[in-house]
Amino acid sequence: MVRSPIQTSEGKTHQARELDALVIGAGFSGLYQLLCLRDRLGLSVQVLEAGAGVGGTWYWNRYPGARCDSESHSYCYSFSPELTQEWEWSERYPGPPEILRYLNHVADRFDLKRDIRFNTRVTAAHYDETANRWRVSTEAGETFTTQFLITAVGCLSSANVPNIPGLDAFEGQWYHTGQWPHEDVDFRGKRVGLVGTGSTGIQAAPVIAETAAHLVVFQRTANYSVPARNAPLTTEFKRYIKENAEEIRQVMHSTVNGHPFRIVDRSALETPPKERQALYEAAWATGGLRFRATFRDLLTDNAANETAADFIRAKIREIVKDPETADILSDFDHPYAAKRPPIDTDYFETFNRDNVKLVDVRATPIEEITPRGIRTRDAEYPLDIIVFATGFDGMTGSLLRMDIRGHDGLSLARAWAAGPRNYLGLQVAGFPNMFTVTGPGSPSVLCNMPVAIEQHVEWITDCIAYMRANGLERIEATDESMDEWVAQVNAAAEATVLPQAKHSWYLGANIPGKPRVFMPYAGGMAHYRKICDDVAARNYEGFTLSAARVSDAANKRFN
Ligand SMILES: Cc1cc2nc3c(=O)[nH]c(=O)nc-3n(C[C@H](O)[C@H](O)[C@H](O)COP(=O)(O)OP(=O)(O)OC[C@H]3O[C@@H](n4cnc5c(N)ncnc54)[C@H](O)[C@@H]3O)c2cc1C
Numbered sequence: 001m002v003r004s005p006i007q008t009s010e011g012k013t014h015q016a017r018e019l020d021a022l023v024i025g026a027g028f029s030g031l032y033q034l035l036c037l038r039d040r041l042g043l044s045v046q047v048l049e050a051g052a053g054v055g056g057t058w059y060w061n062r063y064p065g066a067r068c069d070s071e072s073h074s075y076c077y078s079f080s081p082e083l084t085q086e087w088e089w090s091e092r093y094p095g096p097p098e099i100l101r102y103l104n105h106v107a108d109r110f111d112l113k114r115d116i117r118f119n120t121r122v123t124a125a126h127y128d129e130t131a132n133r134w135r136v137s138t139e140a141g142e143t144f145t146t147q148f149l150i151t152a153v154g155c156l157s158s159a160n161v162p163n164i165p166g167l168d169a170f171e172g173q174w175y176h177t178g179q180w181p182h183e184d185v186d187f188r189g190k191r192v193g194l195v196g197t198g199s200t201g202i203q204a205a206p207v208i209a210e211t212a213a214h215l216v217v218f219q220r221t222a223n224y225s226v227p228a229r230n231a232p233l234t235t236e237f238k239r240y241i242k243e244n245a246e247e248i249r250q251v252m253h254s255t256v257n258g259h260p261f262r263i264v265d266r267s268a269l270e271t272p273p274k275e276r277q278a279l280y281e282a283a284w285a286t287g288g289l290r291f292r293a294t295f296r297d298l299l300t301d302n303a304a305n306e307t308a309a310d311f312i313r314a315k316i317r318e319i320v321k322d323p324e325t326a327d328i329l330s331d332f333d334h335p336y337a338a339k340r341p342p343i344d345t346d347y348f349e350t351f352n353r354d355n356v357k358l359v360d361v362r363a364t365p366i367e368e369i370t371p372r373g374i375r376t377r378d379a380e381y382p383l384d385i386i387v388f389a390t391g392f393d394g395m396t397g398s399l400l401r402m403d404i405r406g407h408d409g410l411s412l413a414r415a416w417a418a419g420p421r422n423y424l425g426l427q428v429a430g431f432p433n434m435f436t437v438t439g440p441g442s443p444s445v446l447c448n449m450p451v452a453i454e455q456h457v458e459w460i461t462d463c464i465a466y467m468r469a470n471g472l473e474r475i476e477a478t479d480e481s482m483d484e485w486v487a488q489v490n491a492a493a494e495a496t497v498l499p500q501a502k503h504s505w506y507l508g509a510n511i512p513g514k515p516r517v518f519m520p521y522a523g524g525m526a527h528y529r530k531i532c533d534d535v536a537a538r539n540y541e542g543f544t545l546s547a548a549r550v551s552d553a554a555n556k557r558f559n
Contacts, residue, residue: 021464022136022146023047024122024402027056029152029437029453031103032077035110036461037148041468046144047112047152048136050121054107056154058099063177063200063387064185065207067093067230069289069343070448073241074260076102078249079454083109085242092288093230093343124403125149127432132474134433147473148464151399152437155445158397160510162195162390166369174386177204187212190384193374195366197223199342201389206350208387215356216381218366218374221339221503222331224312228343229287256524258443258451261290268295268304280311288343298337299496305335312336319348326351328360334501340445394505395440395519396420406431419508419517423477423485423542424532426456432476435460440519441489445506446498447525455525459532463540474546481542492523 020043023033030047031054038045051059068075072089087102094102107113121139128135134149159178161167167174175185177200192212194201197219209215233241241248248260255262268276276295283291297304313330320326329348350356364376373383393400396416404412407430415421415430422428425442426435437456438444444452467475493499498506499518508514521528535541 016135016143016145017046019044019046019144019146021045021148021150022134022144023150023152024125024136025049025056025152025154025157025398026051026054026107026116026118027059027152027154027157028077028103028450029154029457030056030116031107031110031112032079032454032457033150033152033437033460034112034115036457037150037464038115039110040461041465043148043464045115046146047116048120048122048138048144049116049118052118053100053104054113054116055096055100055103057156058096058103060157060159060178060180061200062096062180062182063175063204063389064187065203065205065345066177066180066200067095067203067228068099069093069199069228070450071260071288072098072233073248074252074258074448075099075450077106077450077454078245078252079458081245084245088238089233089241091230091232093228122402124405125434126403126405126409127407127434129407132433147433149434150437150460151434151439153398153402155395155438155449156392158393158401160390160393160397161388163512164366164369166371169371170369170373170386171371172373172384172386174388176388176390177201178392185385187385189213191373191382192216193218193381193383193386194389195374195386196389196391197221198389198391199340200391202342202344202347204387204389205356206344206346209350209353209356212385213355215350216359216374216383217351217356218359218361218376219328220361221333222329223339223342224309224332224336225342225344225347226284226289226291226312227287228345229285230345252448252451253529254526256526257446258448258525259289259293260448261293263293263296265296267297267301268307269297269301271295276307277311280308284311284315289341292337292341299498302335302497302500305337305497308336316348319352321352325358328358331360334504335497338498338501339504339506391505391510393511393514394508395444396508396514397511399436399439404431404434406434417515419515420519421482421486423481424535425485425521426459426532427475427477427543429477429479429482432474435463440517441485441521443521443523443525443528446520446522451525455529455532459536462536466536466540467545470545471547472545475540475543477543484542488523489521490518492521493518496522498522 021037023030026047026049034047037043072094123139124137126135133145136144159176161176188211191214193216195218202225252258283294316330317326364378368375373381410430420440422441425439503509507516
């Protein structure tokens with residue numbers, strides 16, 4: 001790695017590390033991006049990671065009950081047949097320890113850690129037009145310069161602690177599930193308040209209830225959930241995974257959401273009610289996200305969706321003994337799966353326990369946190385521990401927490417003041433040579449994410465390889481391509497029931513002041529892959545590629 005002197009704003013000179021590519025984040029995305037750029041293209045690459053280890057989501061989210069919703073044999077890389085053959089998952093849905101073991105195995109197997117700097121938070125990245133390089137600064141005051149900047153910062157990595165008055169004065173302990181301590185939190189004998197009933201709250205509640213003296217669950221939005229039916233993998237299934245690895249990969253690459261099963265090509269509305277009920281019962285018994293794949297029209301037709309909603313409502317009423325609690329749990333305000341669809345282990349059953357209470361904070365909003373607990377409009381709940389399962393500033397949070405500036409000092413925050421705008425979810429006009437892995441505008445969180453991540457990382461790698469092969473130094477999305485892509489992202493969302501969930505983080509609705517824009521691309525992973533491949537095949541149509549700096553007379557416009 002080369003070092004060159006950098007003049008800081010305070011006039012001091014220090015050494016900057018010069019790189020071909022700098023990757024921010026060492027989760028699934030950052031690890032694979034490092035491997036591709038370093039080992040396939042031979043670039044000098046540095047990964048900077050805020051955490052003390054690899055793993056991203058699974059490094060930070062160690063809350064009780066944390067588990068993957070994707071099935072283990074699909075929640076992994078598929079780029080290396082050897083890796084697929086040598087790794088063995090133990091359960092249908094792995095928890096953080098097992099996923100971390102896997103990602104550490106990958107990092108060690110491909111000798112990645114030597115190029116990852118841990119405990120290093122990036123605070124700023126500024127594009128220097130004249131040099132055609134990004135200058136990246138860390139919290140500790142280090143500087144790196146790089147031609148390519150790749151953000152692999154995660155869609156769900158910016159914890160959202162709600163701004164409830166009084167939290168500072170709370171005399172107990174409080175935690176956010178996305179920043180969980182690495183040592184165990186002891187709930188024994190404690191009165192615990194759990195705020196939030198998204199996927200995380202639904203996973204955590206049953207486990208906390210097992211040891212806490214008392215658990216109060218504060219629910220704003222009633223959420224659909226389907227049993228996960230987690231279990232150890234059988235020997236036969238483990239063999240099936242190995243023997244059919246390539247076929248499983250093909251399925252994941254050709255479905256709309258990257259899972260290892262296809263959505264059944266049958267309409268809920270055209271299926272006679274008795275048969276439909278039997279199919280839902282079978283899907284409920286199988287468990288997991290496969291429930292969503294029972295019919296093809298659940299996400300595109302409200303009436304079809306309502307048949308799934310009715311079925312889940314009836315299940316909740318069957319499971320939960322107290323009718324009033326069952327009513328609150330099933331008072332849905334959005335279509336099934338329009339928010340991230342949770343899967344659970346005994347979530348609804350938990351409300352039959354004597355030590356668990358449900359509070360409907362839509363009816364009686366939380367007004368403040370007192371030194372003793374949480375006070376809603378009509379009661380105060382004394383608590384020793386508060387757990388915020390309130391999610392993340394999704395998709396854009398981690399990007400906008402850095403001071404990213406492109407042309408003429410244009411900040412990403414300003415460019416996205418009305419919501420994220422980019423081309424293919426990969427690049428923003430005004431920010432040359434910067435790529436966003438699983439950025440807004442890509443399928444990302446609507447997909448089994450390792451599939452989306454591998455596709456993005458490989459596309460970026462191929463793009464840089466193409467540039468190198470053709471003597472090109474700079475790539476930037478055009479404004480026009482960005483406008484067209486934003487229109488496509490909106491149209492894809494409007495063709496589904498997804499935007500109807502008005503309180504969804506897909507829309508940014510969980511963050512006060514965040515523009516309401518449906519962020520992920522809902523047109524399906526397989527279709528999206530084809531669009532990206534076609535763009536590449538047409539010499540990166542929609543991007544401007546140039547041989548050197550924009551100011552150079554030799555600037556060569558390719559499109
Ligand atoms: C509880 C939970 C459950 C999930 N379950 C599933 C599931 O079942 N299936 C699925 O497909 N997806 C799931 N996801 C989504 C999950 O985030 C992705 O599957 C995947 O882990 C994302 O990998 P990534 O590398 O893109 O991002 P992340 O894993 O989020 O890693 C990003 C890394 O970037 C680092 N970083 C961010 N900003 C900076 C900065 N400024 N400087 C330095 N480092 C920085 C972070 O510390 C983090 O380590 C889940 C997410 C959560 C939170």
